[in-house]
Amino acid sequence: MDCDETIRGFPVVAAVYDRRFFLARSYKAGGHRPPLQCLLGFALCVAISAGCNRSPGRPSLDSQVVPPDKVLSFDNLYRQNCAGCHGPNGKGGAAIGLGSDVYLAIADDATIRRVAAEGVPGTAMPAFAQSSGGMLTDPQINAIVTGIRKRWTNGDSPDVSPPSYAAPDYGEPQRGLEVYDAYCSSCHGAAGRGGPRAGPIVDAAFLTLVSDQYLRTIVIAGRPEMGAPDWRGNLPGKAMSQQDVSDVVAWLSAQRPKAATPLHSNPESVTGEIR
Numbered sequence: 001m002d003c004d005e006t007i008r009g010f011p012v013v014a015a016v017y018d019r020r021f022f023l024a025r026s027y028k029a030g031g032h033r034p035p036l037q038c039l040l041g042f043a044l045c046v047a048i049s050a051g052c053n054r055s056p057g058r059p060s061l062d063s064q065v066v067p068p069d070k071v072l073s074f075d076n077l078y079r080q081n082c083a084g085c086h087g088p089n090g091k092g093g094a095a096i097g098l099g100s101d102v103y104l105a106i107a108d109d110a111t112i113r114r115v116a117a118e119g120v121p122g123t124a125m126p127a128f129a130q131s132s133g134g135m136l137t138d139p140q141i142n143a144i145v146t147g148i149r150k151r152w153t154n155g156d157s158p159d160v161s162p163p164s165y166a167a168p169d170y171g172e173p174q175r176g177l178e179v180y181d182a183y184c185s186s187c188h189g190a191a192g193r194g195g196p197r198a199g200p201i202v203d204a205a206f207l208t209l210v211s212d213q214y215l216r217t218i219v220i221a222g223r224p225e226m227g228a229p230d231w232r233g234n235l236p237g238k239a240m241s242q243q244d245v246s247d248v249v250a251w252l253s254a255q256r257p258k259a260a261t262p263l264h265s266n267p268e269s270v271t272g273e274i275r
Contacts, residue, residue, distance in 0.1 A: 068135075071138060074146070074147025075142050077143055078090075078144060086239050087099075087225070090151070092224075092226070097224075098148050099151070099152035102220065102230050103221040104149065104153055106220060109149060112145050112149075113145045116144055122210055122211070123214065129141055145192075147158075163220050163241070165216075170220075170250065171243070171248070172247050173247070173253075175251075175252050176248045178247075180248050181254075182236065183248070184201070201252065202255040207256045212252075212253050215253070218244060219240070219245050219249060
């Protein structure tokens with residue numbers, strides 16, 4: 001292969017590279033000086049090869065598409081999977097805010113991880129882990145849990161120890177009505193049918209779609225973005241007790257339409273529920 005062919009045909013760089021060293025060795029051994037056009041051809045091929053990575057339309061290394069199952073950014077995962085219900089900033093939406101100080105004080109990481117992975121059957125909370133029919137890998141579930149805790153835990157703990165996340169025992173529905181009248185009726189009206197400051201809490205569709213654990217969680221943590229106080233704010237200076245919360249949830253659960261199966265009314269089955 002002569003040098004003219006090298007310049008016109010743009011052969012593989014390796015071939016020209018080998019020819020260059022062959023010529024260089026010949027020159028050192030007393031052979032002829034490498035023709036100038038050969039050296040120019042080699043330089044041209046190197047320049048073309050180096051320029052391939054910068055050719056128009058070629059994506060840069062930092063713009064390569066990351067496979068969906070490799071995305072571990074909390075911002076991306078939360079925005080795509082959680083924000084639609086729990087709000088873009090963890091402040092709540094159709095579901096409770098995951099950035100609530102009280103919520104994060106009563107729900108540990110194992111609880112949040114279990115519900116994110118497995119969901120809550122019979123409610124609007126779907127399963128997100130691939131092992132439960134969702135789309136997210138275990139590392140992605142962990143990234144969401146870690147991100148929630150890191151992003152929204154500000155170090156402030158409630159001034160009064162809150163009731164436990166899960167009910168330690170069954171509540172008493174009859175006493176629950178008394179608790180409701182004392183703590184809840186000023187907003188939700190008599191018998192939970194709606195009042196001047198809040199809608200009906202015994203709405204059949206609502207109670208059918210939520211679990212007892214969800215009711216317990218919102219009684220404890222409230223919905224501050226909607227003006228609903230937590231367990232401390234219903235009566236000034238008198239927070240709800242553990243038993244108060246269990247009893248009012250038992251009363252609300254008893255208001256479900258009989259055709260609907262109460263969701264997880266057994267305290268032993270509520271561990272791990274976020275709703």
